[in-house]
Amino acid sequence: xxxxxxxxxxxxxxxxxxxxxxxxxxxxxxxxxxxxxxxxxxxxxxxxxxxxxxxxxxxxxxxxxxxxxxxxxxxxxxxxxxxxxxxxxxxxxxxxxxxxxxxxxxxxxxxxxxxxxxxxxxxxxxxxxxxxxxxxxxxxxxxxxxxxxxxxxxxxxxxxxxxxxxxxxxxxxxxxxxxxxxxxxxxxxxxxxxxxxxxxxxxxxxxxxxxxxxxxxxxxxxxxxxxxxxxxxxxxxxxxxxxxxxxxxxxxxxxxxxxxxxxxxxxxxxxxx
Amino acid sequence: xxxxxxxxxxxxxxxxxxxxxxxxxxxxxxxxxxxxxxxxxxxxxxxxxxxxxxxxxxxxxxxxxxxxxxxxxxxxxxxxxxxxxxxxxxxxxxxxxxxxxxxxxxxxxxxxxxxxxxxxxxxxxxxxxxxxxxxxxxxxxxxxxxxxxxxxxxxxxxxxxxxxxxxxxxxxxxxxxxxxxxxxxxxxxxxxxxxxxxxxxxxxxxxxxxxxxxxxxxxxxxxxxxxxxxxxxxxxxxxxxxxxxxxxxxxxxxxxxxxxxxxxxxxxxxxxxxxxxxxxxxxxxxxxxxxxxxxxxxxxxxxxxxxxxxxxxxxxxxxxxxxxxxxxxxxxxxxxxxxxxxxxxxxxxxxxxxxxxxxxxxxxxxxx
Numbered sequence: 001x002x003x004x005x006x007x008x009x010x011x012x013x014x015x016x017x018x019x020x021x022x023x024x025x026x027x028x029x030x031x032x033x034x035x036x037x038x039x040x041x042x043x044x045x046x047x048x049x050x051x052x053x054x055x056x057x058x059x060x061x062x063x064x065x066x067x068x069x070x071x072x073x074x075x076x077x078x079x080x081x082x083x084x085x086x087x088x089x090x091x092x093x094x095x096x097x098x099x100x101x102x103x104x105x106x107x108x109x110x111x112x113x114x115x116x117x118x119x120x121x122x123x124x125x126x127x128x129x130x131x132x133x134x135x136x137x138x139x140x141x142x143x144x145x146x147x148x149x150x151x152x153x154x155x156x157x158x159x160x161x162x163x164x165x166x167x168x169x170x171x172x173x174x175x176x177x178x179x180x181x182x183x184x185x186x187x188x189x190x191x192x193x194x195x196x197x198x199x200x201x202x203x204x205x206x207x208x209x210x211x212x213x214x215x216x217x218x219x220x221x222x223x224x225x226x227x228x229x230x231x232x233x234x235x236x237x238x239x240x241x242x243x244x245x246x247x248x249x250x251x252x253x254x255x256x257x258x259x260x261x262x263x264x265x266x267x268x269x270x271x272x273x
Numbered sequence: 274x275x276x277x278x279x280x281x282x283x284x285x286x287x288x289x290x291x292x293x294x295x296x297x298x299x300x301x302x303x304x305x306x307x308x309x310x311x312x313x314x315x316x317x318x319x320x321x322x323x324x325x326x327x328x329x330x331x332x333x334x335x336x337x338x339x340x341x342x343x344x345x346x347x348x349x350x351x352x353x354x355x356x357x358x359x360x361x362x363x364x365x366x367x368x369x370x371x372x373x374x375x376x377x378x379x380x381x382x383x384x385x386x387x388x389x390x391x392x393x394x395x396x397x398x399x400x401x402x403x404x405x406x407x408x409x410x411x412x413x414x415x416x417x418x419x420x421x422x423x424x425x426x427x428x429x430x431x432x433x434x435x436x437x438x439x440x441x442x443x444x445x446x447x448x449x450x451x452x453x454x455x456x457x458x459x460x461x462x463x464x465x466x467x468x469x470x471x472x473x474x475x476x477x478x479x480x481x482x483x484x485x486x487x488x489x490x491x492x493x494x495x496x497x498x499x500x501x502x503x504x505x506x507x508x509x510x511x512x513x514x515x516x517x518x519x520x521x522x523x524x525x526x527x528x529x530x531x532x533x534x535x536x537x538x539x540x541x542x543x544x545x546x547x548x549x550x551x552x553x554x555x556x557x558x559x560x561x562x563x564x565x566x567x568x569x570x571x572x573x574x575x576x577x578x579x580x581x582x583x584x585x586x587x588x589x590x591x592x593x594x595x596x597x598x599x600x601x602x603x604x605x606x607x608x609x610x611x612x613x614x615x616x617x618x619x620x621x622x623x624x625x626x627x628x629x630x631x632x633x634x635x636x637x638x639x640x641x
Contacts, residue, residue, distance in 0.1 A: 166360035169327050172347040173354040174421065175377035184373075188364045 030247055037240035044235055055241040065242065068226035072206060074137055075222055079144040080202040086145065087152025087201075088194050092186075094153070095160040096168075106153075113150045117210040120147070125214040135217025143215055144205040151204060152197030159193025160186075192260055199253045206249060277336075278303045278461045279324065279429055284333035286319055293319045295485035296333070301429070304459045306452075308472040311482030312508070317465045320482075321431050324463070325354050337429065348377075353422035353430040357437055359414045361406040367417045368393065368402030374425040392420045395454070412443045419451070423460070432464045436471070448475055469509045473497065481505050497555075501542050503632050506553040513559070513600050515552040519631065522546050527631050533596045537572040537626035542633060550631045556603040558628035561591060561614060564621040571623035575600060579618045589613065593622050 032046055037055055039048030059065050090109055094102055112120060124143050125134065133139030163186060171181040209224040216225045227242055277300040286294040294316040301307050309317035322328040324335055326347030335342040342350055361370050368389050375385045393399055396416040406414055415435060422430060435451075436444045452475050455462055466472050472479045473493040480490040481504070489496060489505045500506035503514065517531020527544055529536045529552050538552045554573075564576055577595030586606075591614060593600045600622050604612075614620055 164358070164360060166356050166358065167362055169325075169347075170354065170356055170360040170421075171362070171373070172327065173325050173350070173352060174374035175348050175351070175425070176373070177346075177348050180377070185362055 033240050033243045034247065036237050037244040039237050039240070042236060044237060044240065055237045058236075058238050059241045059245075062238075065223075065226060065238070068221050068223040069245075071137075071140075071220055072222040072224075075140045075144060076202050076205045078141050079148060079205040080198045082141060082145045083148040083152050083201040083205075084194055084198040087149045087197055088156050088190070090149070091153050091156035091160060095157055096165070109153050110150045112147050117147075121211040121214040124211055128215055134215045135220050137220070139215055140212070140220075140222070143211050144208060147208060147211065148201035148204050151200040152194070155197040155200065156190055156193045159190045163189045195260060196257050199257050203250050203253050207246065276302055278305075278338060279463070280334075280336040280339075281320070281324070282334040282336070284320065284323060284335060285331045286316075286323060286328065287331045292485050294323070294330075297485075297487055298333075299480055299487060299490060301461055301463060303461055306455050306462045306464065306475060306477045308476040308479045309463060309465045309482055310467070310469060310472040310479050310508070312467055315482040316485035317482045318433055321354075321433055321463060321465050324429075325352055325431055326350050351425070351427050353425070353427040355415075355418050355422045355430070355432040355435045357434045359406070359418040359438075361414055361417055361421070363406055366403050366405055367398065367409065367413075370406070370417055371402075371421045371424050374421065378425060388424055392424045393417075395423075396420045396450075411439050412447060415439065415447060416450075419454075423454075423458070428461065430460050430462045432462060434465055434467070436466075444471075451475065473509070479509075481508060483508075499539070499541065499630055500553060500632060503551050503553075506551070506630070506632055511556050511601060511603075513554045513556060514632075515554075515598060517550060517552060519544055519546050519548045519550055526626055529631055532598050534575060534598070536629070538629040538631040539627060541630040544631050544633060548633060550633055552629050552631050554600075554624050554629040556590070556601040557588075557605070559600060559602045559622050559624045561593070561602050561604060561620050561622060562612070564619055572626040573624050573629065575622045577620060577622060579614050579616050579620055582614060582616055591620075593620060595622065 036044055036046055036048060038051045038053065039045065040050040040052040040054065041048055090105075093099060094106055094109075099105070124146070128134045128139050128143075131139075133142065167185050167189070168181050171185045172178075176184065206222075207224065208222075209228060212222050212225050213228060216222065221229075223242060223246070227239055230239055230242075279301040281297050281299050283296045283298050284294060285292070285296055297316070297320050299307070309320065311317050319328055323330045324342070326342065326345060330343070337350070337352070361367075362373070365373070371389045371392060372385050375388060380388075389402065390399070393402055396419055398413060398416050398420070401409065401413060401417075404413075406417070409417065415438075418435070422432075432451075436447050439447060448471060454460070464472075464475060473496075476493060478490060478492055479496055481488045481496065483504050489501045491499075496505060496509055500509065500512075506512045506514065515529070515531060515534065515536060517529040517534070517536065519527050520530050520535075521528040522540060522544060525540050526537055527540050527546075527550075529538060529550055531552075536552050541550075541553075544550055560571070575593075575595045575598075577593040577600065579591055580594045580599070581590075581592035583590040585603075588606055589604050591602045591604070593602060602622060
């Protein structure tokens with residue numbers, strides 16, 4: 001049953017139209033923010049009367065913004081690394097380990113994706129109050145790790161599914177003890193999954209607001225919280241400049257991930273089933 | 274057995290109550306090519322995995338050169354293993370794959386290079402060392418897997434359906450190559466397959482697996498000519514089976530009555546008078562002739578009608594309906610006895626008592 005070429009063209013046209021509209025719908029607001037950040041006006045207005053870099057000057061001249069940007073980086077980097085290590089270990093255990101209650105453990109690990117963030121935030125806030133972790137760097141790293149581990153677990157689990165267990169069996173029969181099997185065979189094969197888990201974790205941590213809002217203090221706040229309080233006060237296009245920076249960061253990470261994925265397909269790391 | 278390189282003593286494996294391997298005992302002599310032949314799920318691969326140490330036996334002993342293997346982890350057993358889908362490390366070149374077991378044994382780099390080059394040329398891949406597995410064909414990958422499992426000169430090589438993923442022509446070529454390597458290097462090999470032709474062609478001996486047990490173990494002619502169970506007769510080659518009851522036993526032969534026929538066959542085991550048996554006859558051991566003609570005498574003669582006649586090039590295949598039974602007969606074309614019959618022709622099917630075996634019927638009451 002071959003549809004006539006006319007209906008085929010018609011369907012194609014419809015598909016393209018819908019896709020383009022969807023992309024505009026998703027991307028346009030972000031592009032507007034980017035444009036406004038270069039505005040010469042004193043308030044949020046589109047289109048801007050003329051272009052200027054004043055909001056970037058203001059952003060990098062304001063210690064509150066600088067401090068919050070630094071705080072964000074201090075949180076994001078360790079969170080990404082801790083989440084990657086813990087998430088990888090969990091994924092390995094779940095995929096290869098002979099442990100009872102795997103489904104329950106997976107459920108608990110994945111819960112932060114499903115449970116409403118506001119509930120997690122309240123719970124973490126309550127726990128941190130007794131542990132005196134609110135408003136501290138370790139507190140932020142801990143909280144963000146809980147939120148980002150599921151993403152690492154799922155990317156590493158997915159890449160482990162591509163690693164035939166027979167590779168490990170083969171390495172064992174060839175004389176490699178378990179630790180050697182891990183670092184010579186398994187690790188190189190799941191590394192792309194681990195790195196994309198790391199990048200995901202970093203983007204999510206960088207972008208996180210709800211939990212951060214609960215556990216931040218006036219002296220230690222990541223850039224998202226700073227934006228929030230700025231929006232509540234007098235709004236000027238500085239917020240658009242910060243938004244543009246965040247947008248840029250996420251874009252860079254996603255590009256990096258895509259580049260890695262492509263390298264992974266042409267190199268033998270991924271794509272063997 | 275004194276010169277046994279490997280010995281299995283009532284090895285068992287149960288998975289949460291389900292028996293996969295049910296008391297396997299077998300010994301492999303040095304330099305022998307032994308096949309584990311059986312349908313999937315018959316326990317042959319599990320047995321192989323237990324020898325390699327990838328699966329822990331529930332009971333029984335495995336001895337390599339008289340030393341118990343059970344306490345050793347797989348990486349200390351020094352046994353080569355060729356996996357069904359090759360299991361080549363996808364991120365390493367062919368040469369790196371082959372070098373891996375030598376690196377694990379901390380052999381000096383210069384010697385590793387030499388040995389890798391030697392074994393790669395042995396399997397005909399001298400110039401392919403720098404290729405990644407994904408850049409090699411299935412047959413080439415299989416050769417790399419073989420090289421990798423041989424390069425550390427293990428006393429025993431295990432192969433788990435190594436040719437299963439290859440097409441027929443390549444498979445036949447690889448069968449010959451493996452056989453040649455086996456002869457050349459005098460390796461001791463256990464070869465798992467579900468392909469009876471492959472097992473017949475390659476093996477010194479075959480162990481036929483069924484339901485976690487070895488039904489029969491013997492040389493290929495032994496199994497083909499003298500199957501001891503119905504399963505073996507059925508699984509290896511094509512067989513005509515006539516059910517009946519033993520009327521008389523004498524001098525290694527017996528007389529069987531059933532379905533209006535009176536047959537004489539070799540006694541396939543400890544067959545006793547009055548026992549229910551099957552008489553097994555290979556289609557190529559039966560002869561067809563015109564019932565009116567006199568031919569050289571045979572102990573067994575069945576009159577029937579040709580219900581199917583197929584020309585196969587080298588041979589003709591007939592199905593003859595005789596009373597309630599159907600007999601398949603294969604006649605070599607150009608042989609002395611070859612006559613072309615057509616559907617509907619009345620024929621006599623004849624075979625010698627020594628070409629048929631009476632097999633006890635215990636499976637029939639047991640399973641089917």
